Structure formats: C-alpha cells, structure tokens
Amino acid sequence: MTHAEAAARAAFLSAELHRHNRLYYIEARSEISDQQFDALLRELQDIEAKFPDLLTPDSPTQRVGGAPLEGFTQITHSVRMMSLDNTYSEEELAAFFARLQKGLGREKIDCVIEPKVDGVAITIRYENGVLKHGATRGDGQTGDDVTNNLKTIKRLPLRLPKDGPQTFEVRGEVFMPKAGFAKLNEERDEAGEPRFANPRNSTAGTLKLLDPKTVAKRPLDIVFYGLVEASDVQSQTEVYALLDAAGLRKADLIWQADSAEGLLSAIRELDEKRKSLPYETDGAVIKVNSFADQRELGATSKAPRWAIAYKYQPEQAETKLLAIDIQVGRTGALTPVARLEPVLISGSTVSNATLHNYEEIERKDIRVGDIVVIEKAGEIIPAVVTVKKEHRSGDEAVVTAPTHCPVCGTGVHRDEEQVVIRCPNPHCPEVVKRRIEHFVSRAAMDISGLGESVIAQLVEIKLVRDVADLYALNELLLARLERVGTKSIDNYLKAIETSKQQDPWRLVFGLGILHVGAGGARKLLEHFGSIDAIAAASIEDLTQCPDIGAIVAPSIHVWFREEHNVALLDRLRSAGLNFAQRTVTAASDKLNGTTWVITGTLSEDRETIADTIRANGGKVSGSVSGKTTYLLAGEDAGSKLDKATKLGVKIVTEAEFRAML
Numbered sequence: 001m002t003h004a005e006a007a008a009r010a011a012f013l014s015a016e017l018h019r020h021n022r023l024y025y026i027e028a029r030s031e032i033s034d035q036q037f038d039a040l041l042r043e044l045q046d047i048e049a050k051f052p053d054l055l056t057p058d059s060p061t062q063r064v065g066g067a068p069l070e071g072f073t074q075i076t077h078s079v080r081m082m083s084l085d086n087t088y089s090e091e092e093l094a095a096f097f098a099r100l101q102k103g104l105g106r107e108k109i110d111c112v113i114e115p116k117v118d119g120v121a122i123t124i125r126y127e128n129g130v131l132k133h134g135a136t137r138g139d140g141q142t143g144d145d146v147t148n149n150l151k152t153i154k155r156l157p158l159r160l161p162k163d164g165p166q167t168f169e170v171r172g173e174v175f176m177p178k179a180g181f182a183k184l185n186e187e188r189d190e191a192g193e194p195r196f197a198n199p200r201n202s203t204a205g206t207l208k209l210l211d212p213k214t215v216a217k218r219p220l221d222i223v224f225y226g227l228v229e230a231s232d233v234q235s236q237t238e239v240y241a242l243l244d245a246a247g248l249r250k251a252d253l254i255w256q257a258d259s260a261e262g263l264l265s266a267i268r269e270l271d272e273k274r275k276s277l278p279y280e281t282d283g284a285v286i287k288v289n290s291f292a293d294q295r296e297l298g299a300t301s302k303a304p305r306w307a308i309a310y311k312y313q314p315e316q317a318e319t320k321l322l323a324i325d326i327q328v329g330r331t332g333a334l335t336p337v338a339r340l341e342p343v344l345i346s347g348s349t350v351s352n353a354t355l356h357n358y359e360e361i362e363r364k365d366i367r368v369g370d371i372v373v374i375e376k377a378g379e380i381i382p383a384v385v386t387v388k389k390e391h392r393s394g395d396e397a398v399v400t401a402p403t404h405c406p407v408c409g410t411g412v413h414r415d416e417e418q419v420v421i422r423c424p425n426p427h428c429p430e431v432v433k434r435r436i437e438h439f440v441s442r443a444a445m446d447i448s449g450l451g452e453s454v455i456a457q458l459v460e461i462k463l464v465r466d467v468a469d470l471y472a473l474n475e476l477l478l479a480r481l482e483r484v485g486t487k488s489i490d491n492y493l494k495a496i497e498t499s500k501q502q503d504p505w506r507l508v509f510g511l512g513i514l515h516v517g518a519g520g521a522r523k524l525l526e527h528f529g530s531i532d533a534i535a536a537a538s539i540e541d542l543t544q545c546p547d548i549g550a551i552v553a554p555s556i557h558v559w560f561r562e563e564h565n566v567a568l569l570d571r572l573r574s575a576g577l578n579f580a581q582r583t584v585t586a587a588s589d590k591l592n593g594t595t596w597v598i599t600g601t602l603s604e605d606r607e608t609i610a611d612t613i614r615a616n617g618g619k620v621s622g623s624v625s626g627k628t629t630y631l632l633a634g635e636d637a638g639s640k641l642d643k644a645t646k647l648g649v650k651i652v653t654e655a656e657f658r659a660m661l
C-alpha cells in the first residue's frame, strides 16, 4: 500500500467509524454488527501503525486509549468554571426567585430546570469541528487536561457534524451510569479490590487515571448543560438546540417555568422521576433562560446570581448502633460493619451500614450504643453519617482499630495509606473460609452444593485448610460433618470430581490472586495457553497480555513465586485439575456474526452457556443494545428482557438456542 492509498483508506475508515458511532449513540440504531465495527477499527489501527503520520487526534482508534501519561498538564479555562450556590428548602428556592424578580424588575422570569447530575464537572473545546481538549474544573481557573480519558467515552463525538457550529466550548458532567457502577463494584469484589462508595467517587477516580486503556474499560458517560463563548446563542433553550444539532447529549428531563409555583412543581416532579434516570442525581439546577437576563444579574465571586442548585434531602433515619462487627474478607481485609436496630429507609429495612474503615469511626467518634443518623441515597450503600451526641448516657463504648485479627489473633498489617487493615495469616480460618467460598462459587470452579455452612464446618474441623484439600476429601472424611446426609456427601464428591475438568481460567480466577477478576483470568489463559506458562512469565511478559496492566502484572508475578502457592499448585496438579487450555477448535461457525446477551435462569450457568456461544462463533455481551442480535432469555428474565423488547431484539428460549446449534 502506498502512502497515498493508505491516507485515502484511513480517511474513509475514520469517516465510516464516526458515522456508525453516531448512529449507535445518537440515533440508537446500527447498520453493522460489533464484529464488523471492530474489523474496521482494526484495519484503521493497522494503517496508523504502519503510517504513524496518518494518526489524527480525532481518530476513532483513540477511543480504546492511547499511551499512558506521566502526569496531567494544566489547561487554563477560557471562561472561569464557577460553582453554584445551594438551597435546601422550597422557601429558600422561592426566595431565590424573589431575588431574580427584584434584580430584573419584573414579575415573570423565564427559567429552565434540569437534573443536577452527580458526577464530575468537565469542559470540552471543539475547534473546526474537532474535539481539541477537555479539562476538569480544578480550582475554577485551571484544571487537569484529561482529553485522552474523555476520548474513551463513546457517546462523546470526536468530530462534529459538518452542518452545525464548529468552534465552541461546552460544559457538562461526566458520570458513571448506575448500572455500570454496580457492575464495576461487583468486578472489584471479585478481584479483591475495594469497592467505590458511590458513582461520583468512581467517576472522579477514573478520570484521574493516567492510563487511558484502563479508563476505556470503565463505563463513563457524559451529559452537557452549558455553553461558553458562542456568539449567536442567546438563551439556554438555544443551547439545547445547539447540543442536539452537534449530537451532544443534554439532560433527559428539562422543564421551563416563569413563576415560583412553576419552579416548585418542576422540582417536585423531578424528585419523583429522578430514580429512573440512568445517572445519580442529588438535586435540580434552576437557571434563568435568557443570556441577556443572566448578564444583567451577574455573579458573585464564586457563583452566578442567575442560577441555583436545589438539593434533595438524601433519606436519613435515626437508629441505635448495636455493635461494630469485624468482617474478614478473602484478602484478609478487616472491615468494620455497623449492626443497627432495624429501621425503614428509602423503602427498605436497613440493619447493617458501612463504616468504611477505622479512621472514619475515630473521626466521627462513633461509639457502640450511640444513636446514629444513617443515610441512603440511590445506589449508595447505607452509611452512618453522624452521631447524636446529645443522646449519650455515658455507657457508650469506644471502639478502637484491631491490632490483632479477631479470629486467629495474628498481628494486623496496615497498607501504606494506613487505611486498609489486613490479617496477614494465610491460614486464618475466616480468610480460608472466604477463599474456599470464592473458589467453589458459580463464577469460579462452580462446585455446586458446597454452601457457607458446610465450608465453615470443613474449615473448623480442619478437614480443609486450602482449596487443594477439597480434592483429598472422601466419604469417610465427610461423614464427620454434622447434619449432612449420605446423599449430600455423594453430591459434594461428584461436584468436586467434575470440577477437575473446568477450564483453567476458572481455576486461576478461583485462586483469588489480588486484582485478577474473571475477565483477567480468561485473558491470561487466552494469551498464555496454560497455567504453567502464566507462572513462568516475567512481569514484562504479563503486561503483554490484554487487560493486564502495571498493577495486576506484579501481583500475579509475586503470587506464583510464593512458596506456599507453588506447593498448592503442585497439589492441585497431582489431584488431576486441568492446567492447560484445551485448544477449542470452534465447535461450529453457526453463530458467526451474532452478538448474544444472556439473562434469567437457564439449565447451565451463564459462563458455560457463554462458552458454548463463543465456541460456535458468537459474541457475548453483558448488556442489551442496538448491536445485540439475540437475547437468550431464561426463567425470571427481568429488565434486559424489557429492554430487548423495546429495541426489537430477537428473543430466543433455551430450547430454540439449542436447536440453532
């Protein structure tokens, strides 16, 4: 291919990819499959690799994440990024409207009301139709240049349609959708990493990452609410029209009102509806519509006078703190959990709340016996907010961070930031129980029947000290379990025996290596082919594997070099477990070019069915979209079924699916 041919082909591919992205994210339809899209993207990547001068900053290949940065450079905002004053009651909001009336000297003032999206403020500049840069608010004058991270947001156009304005700066909020946030936390649990407390924290944390490839895997999204420096736009409603024309997403719900009563009814309605929005909201933003009016009202040193935030009360309740228990995790992390007198809040009964860590208990001076205020808002896990110190009788007990594991008595370790406290004893019975539970779980080795209580007994009577001991169990040993019949024993032994044939990625995931989730384990086996090859790999080799980055690789490397782990692997191998990827010659190509989403209860677990789909040439995705070809729906299918029906995705039963093969 000559340079000229390559340039022409790259321009064509780039335009096509931009067009398909726009179709998908803005018009919610698609003309090509995921595979076809990926094939075009790969072709463009190959051309850019051969002819680096053809790589433009708005290339669709930039969405998968470019090279990691050393640090963020600073961008000075063309117009200051201000914050908003807050109001917390309808009276305060009415007072705000009265100030507008006084300031403008008239009765009716046209205002717009939008949801206040709980994410991270961002400003983005387009020049000549191309996304030039994006930055965080920082101190309001200058912020971090997070352009490469923002480019991974698929909904964000890197190039604007030709028929609208080409140069302007837009302001908006980056957020993590509620569903994506929940899934991310599940994955972090699986990988033994700490959960994010709420979607805003996870968004802020993600934007601060220096490796855009990691960012590309996080489900960030964006909405826009403002425009600066656009000459022919005269009102907020005209801003909405411009956003629409540019394919930039605006708020899903917007009201217009010109009286105090109108504002109040809008904020009440929003409160009803905001639960069904895809993002977390903590209030409403009320803005004067006309830019001329805005200029007349002006701003204070920190916030405009023409806009205000109305904050909804997160639901709170008071209850008694009965105890602070210590939860021992699979990685040995000791986490304090508040046990509460049950109380109804946001429609559910809450009897446990998170205390995050001991530093927080100390900072808030939380004592056992205290009356505490707990709060629950949206996706956020119930948390203890404050203590009602005025209700203290003097009998409340101060709780200090454990110096020793409450279960095995080993002295604890603290991480560098001194926040996570861990029991370092690999034989701690509680840690062992959590590890075995993880190993046998459906997502890992899928040894069905072995529930928490059986595992607890196995560990307590010292039949099982690590996962390899499971494979030494026999009828005689299991007969020592209490309240377990011969039929169950038979089933356990069969399930354990069958698990020896599981795919080796399940074994790698089941071992519970810090930072290695199910997805990472799968990638490791795809890349290296066997557990022995992973064990032998250097840190550098490991980072060559997709999805294995600078944090995960050393963690894997260390794990495979610890003596007790080497011994454990030897025992698992002797027990006959499967250490090498069977070279799955595709069972068929019957599902080539199709993308599947699996939902509901089916005859086998999802991973097994997903493997079958992949072995027959299909792709499996976690969520229903315009690119989904089939939804495989089992019993009790829920929201995915609704979404598929809405999008007109073909729904197949398990019987139909089997028939297709």
Ligand code: IVH
Residues within 6 Å of the ligand: 081, 082, 083, 084, 114, 115, 116, 117, 118, 120, 121, 122, 172, 173, 225, 226, 251, 285, 304, 307, 309
């Ligand atoms: S308008 C002069 N509209 O809330 C500032 N802000 O507390 C004009 N926010 O910094 C901001 N949703 O990050 C506006 N619909 C919305 C918003 C919104 C969320 C954030 C924004 C702002 C912060 C102020």
